[in-house]
Amino acid sequence: MPSPRLPDLDIAPWRLSGVVYGTLLNDPASLAALGEAVNAPPYKAAPRAPVLYVKPRNTLAADGAAVAVPGDAGRMEIGASLGIVIGRSACRVAAGQALDFVAGWVLVADLCVPHGNYYRPNVRLRARDASCLLGPVARRDALADADALQIRVTVGDRPAHVARTAGMVRPVATLLQDVTEFMTLQAGDVLMLGVSAGAPQGCAGESFALECAGLGRLQGRLVAETDEACT
Amino acid sequence: MKTARVAHAGAIHDAHPHERGLQLADGRVLAEHEVVWLPPFEVGTIIALGLNYADHVKELARELTVTAKDEPLVFLKGPGSLIGHRGVTRRPRGVAFMHYECELAVVIGKPAHRVSRTEAMQHVAGYTVCNDYAIRDFLENWYRPNLRVKNRDGGTVLGPWFVDAADVPGPHALALRTLVNGVVTQQGNTADMIDDIPALIEYLSGFMTLRPGDVILTGTPDGVVNVNEGDEVVTEIDGIGRLVNTIAGDDIFGR
Numbered sequence: 001m002p003s004p005r006l007p008d009l010d011i012a013p014w015r016l017s018g019v020v021y022g023t024l025l026n027d028p029a030s031l032a033a034l035g036e037a038v039n040a041p042p043y044k045a046a047p048r049a050p051v052l053y054v055k056p057r058n059t060l061a062a063d064g065a066a067v068a069v070p071g072d073a074g075r076m077e078i079g080a081s082l083g084i085v086i087g088r089s090a091c092r093v094a095a096g097q098a099l100d101f102v103a104g105w106v107l108v109a110d111l112c113v114p115h116g117n118y119y120r121p122n123v124r125l126r127a128r129d130a131s132c133l134l135g136p137v138a139r140r141d142a143l144a145d146a147d148a149l150q151i152r153v154t155v156g157d158r159p160a161h162v163a164r165t166a167g168m169v170r171p172v173a174t175l176l177q178d179v180t181e182f183m184t185l186q187a188g189d190v191l192m193l194g195v196s197a198g199a200p201q202g203c204a205g206e207s208f209a210l211e212c213a214g215l216g217r218l219q220g221r222l223v224a225e226t227d228e229a230c231t
Numbered sequence: 232m233k234t235a236r237v238a239h240a241g242a243i244h245d246a247h248p249h250e251r252g253l254q255l256a257d258g259r260v261l262a263e264h265e266v267v268w269l270p271p272f273e274v275g276t277i278i279a280l281g282l283n284y285a286d287h288v289k290e291l292a293r294e295l296t297v298t299a300k301d302e303p304l305v306f307l308k309g310p311g312s313l314i315g316h317r318g319v320t321r322r323p324r325g326v327a328f329m330h331y332e333c334e335l336a337v338v339i340g341k342p343a344h345r346v347s348r349t350e351a352m353q354h355v356a357g358y359t360v361c362n363d364y365a366i367r368d369f370l371e372n373w374y375r376p377n378l379r380v381k382n383r384d385g386g387t388v389l390g391p392w393f394v395d396a397a398d399v400p401g402p403h404a405l406a407l408r409t410l411v412n413g414v415v416t417q418q419g420n421t422a423d424m425i426d427d428i429p430a431l432i433e434y435l436s437g438f439m440t441l442r443p444g445d446v447i448l449t450g451t452p453d454g455v456v457n458v459n460e461g462d463e464v465v466t467e468i469d470g471i472g473r474l475v476n477t478i479a480g481d482d483i484f485g486r
Contacts, residue, residue, distance in 0.1 A: 019309055024374060043372045051373040052382075054307035056276035058440045070438070091384070092486075121374040123278075123305040124438045129344075182369075182379045184311050 006060060011103055011139045013087060017188035018060060020132055022081070022110055023175060024051040024118060026168045026194030033197060042119040050170060050178050051118070053126055055110065061130040063218050067111050068129065068225040069204040076131075076222055078202055079110040079195030080151040080163040080210045084172060085137055086191065091184040098173035101185075105143055107135035107151065107215040108192050109208070114201060134190070135210070135218035143214045146193075147171040151212040153200055160200035160208075165193055233392040233472075236315075237266035248392070268316035271359055271393035272338055275444035277308040278435060279334075279363060281376060283425050283450025303426050303434055306374075308382050316391035319479040320364055321384070322460050324486070328367040329458055329478075332451035333409045333466035335402065335421050336361040336389060337428055343441040348429035354441065355428065357395045358402060360474040361448045362388040362409075362466040365455075389446075392472045399470060403427055407468040411458055419452025421468075 006016045025031050025047060031038060038046050061067070069076050087103030110132055113125035143149070151163040165171075170178060172193060176185075185191060202208055204224040211217045235246045235253060244255040244266075252262040281304035282288045314320065322329050340356025364386040369379040399405075402421060409417035426434065431447055458464055460480040467473040 021309065021378075045372070047371055047373045049369065049371065049377065049379045051371070052378040053374055054309055054378075054382075056278075056307055056439065058276065058442065118373050119375060120304060121306045121376075123307060124302070127307065127439045129438075129440050182384075183309065183382050184384050186311065 007062065007106070007134060007137055009104065009137050013103060013187035015188055016085070016134070016190060017186055018057050019186070019189040020055040020060065020083070020192070021190070022053045022055055022192045023194035024053060026050070026170055026175070027196045028167065028169055029197035049182070050175060052179065053121060055132040056127050058129050059127055059132040061133045061220070063133065063135060065130045065133050065220045066223045067131055067220055069222050070113060070128070070225050073113040075114060075201040075203055076111045077114045077199050078153060078155060078208050079112065079199045080153050080161070081108045081110055081192040081195045082146060082149060082151070082165050083108040083134065083190040083192050084176065086185045086187055086189045088187050089184060090176060090180045093176050093180045095173040095177040098176040099140065101176065102140050103187070104137045104139045105146060105215060106137045106190060107210055107212055107218045108190070109133035109210050109218055109220060110192060110195055133218055133220050136216050138215050149212055149214070151210050154209045155200050155202045156206045161198060163196040163199070168193060232395045232398065235271045235390065235392050236269040238269060239266045243269065264317070268318070268390055270313050270315050270389040271391065273444050274310065274313060274389070274446055275442055277310070277312070277387065277446055277448070279306050279308060279381070279448040280304065280426070280431065280450040281306060284419060284423050284452040285425055286419070286423065286453040287451055303431060305435070306376055306381060308387055311384050312382050312387035314385045314388055316388070317475050318385065318388060319477045320386055320388065321484055322458070322478050322480060323366070324481045326366050326368045327457070330365055330367070330455040331409055331458060331464050331466060332363045332365065332455060333407050333417055333468070334361040334363055334448045334451050335405065335407065335468055335471065337447040337449060338393065339441045339445040339447070340396070340443055342443070343432060343436040346432055346436045348433040351429035351432035354432060355396045356443065357393050358399055358471050359389055359393050360466055360468050360472045362464065362474055362476055363448055363451070388466070388474055388476045390472065390474055394471050405468050405470060407452070407466070409454065410465040411456065411462050416456050417452065417454030419454070421449070423452060424449060
């Protein structure tokens with residue numbers, strides 16, 4: 001597997017660290033879709049702290065990447081998220097100062113095998129090779145309001161979804177505050193604001209694209225997983 | 232061969248064991264406390280196993296919402312969680328249950344993509360000791376164990392030595408134990424893993440390509456107890472190393 005080509009930045013911190021965190025259920029509609037199940041086992045209560053996951057380095061990929069769809073799944077969910085690029089060590093950041101710690105923004109296509117159970121981290125479904133595509137990085141002031149974006153997702157030729165950053169449980173500044181309360185983010189780390197509810201799915205053979213004013217365009221394609229082992 | 236990565240006199244060095252402590256690659260011999268110990272290799276993806284010792288599963292059974300275990304419970308951690316030997320780990324004021332976990336850490340040495348268990352051990356570069364702290368007060372049932380429990384700054388201690396796989400002929404027959412202030416509180420043996428190292432590499436490499444420097448924290452046996460500010464926690468594995476950590480309070484962190 002080739003090393004991921006992470007985009008270089010023409011702003012400090014000049015490069016991405018390769019550390020990428022996702023945020024689950026930041027769209028209130030995602031939690032609402034679970035209905036009363038939120039209060040039943042295994043969850044027993046709505047989340048209190050941000051629910052995060054790691055997109056490890058094997059998942060990182062650049063624009064145009066091919067993402068393998070596991071044969072037993074048949075489909076991949078194509079999540080579209082705003083990625084917050086950290087500019088300097090962020091520990092216990094107050095929401096009011098949070099943007100001072102942001103270097104810029106990146107469009108993220110966060111793919112996973114569709115799953116409706118969030119009790120376990122589901123690494124097998126989340127951490128598949130090349131399942132986290134990172135687009136070009138925009139400097140912080142390139143976006144007037146990161147909490148009011150629309151990311152248009154197409155799958156194949158059809159407009160499939162519009163992901164919105166407005167109305168999140170935790171907007172950018174609050175998310176940074178609540179995450180850095182317990183873990184420090186470093187320059188070049190990426191924290192995803194979270195994919196919006198209703199992310200589309202695609203099958204092997206289909207292409208997909210994300211497009212957002214101010215952030216540009218990011219595309220990839222879904223391919224069938226081959227059986228050959230390459231150790 | 233055993234190697235460490237340490238900071239000393241303004242630079243980072245590789246080091247080897249020496250009868251008086253350790254020897255840097257440039258020849259200097261130093262005592263253990265004269266260096267700052269870093270995680271002993273360049274760490275890639277940090278993959279951790281939960282509930283991989285049967286006795287620990289039993290220990291936690293009362294609080295588990297779901298007990299069926301049909302595939303390994305895997306979670307990932309970020310690099311901010313890492314610290315080396317003789318470091319300090321913060322215990323937030325007011326928490327009730329923060330515990331260590333003594334684990335055999337398996338370091339990948341060559342890329343692994345869909346590797347069968349019969350071939351898996353060829354992809355292991357070596358081993359080190361891990362003490363993977365958890366603060367159970369923060370447990371929530373969403374992507375559990377959630378990162379607020381398991382991905383805290385300085386909560387994953389690695390070291391002191393990276394030990395070549397060639398020097399560990401029996402990684403599934405190693406006694407491990409934890410001592411808190413000199414008293415043994417946890418004992419086990421890597422023979423009791425539910426999913427052994429080849430099974431874990433086969434499982435993980437089936438959906439994610441493992442690369443050199445990736446590390447698998449293979450889980451902990453029963454015997455986890457609360458630790459308090461000022462406690463010295465020693466996690467050790469026979470033939471691998473003795474890893475020392477001290478619990479610190481909020482004050483030195485300006486909290």
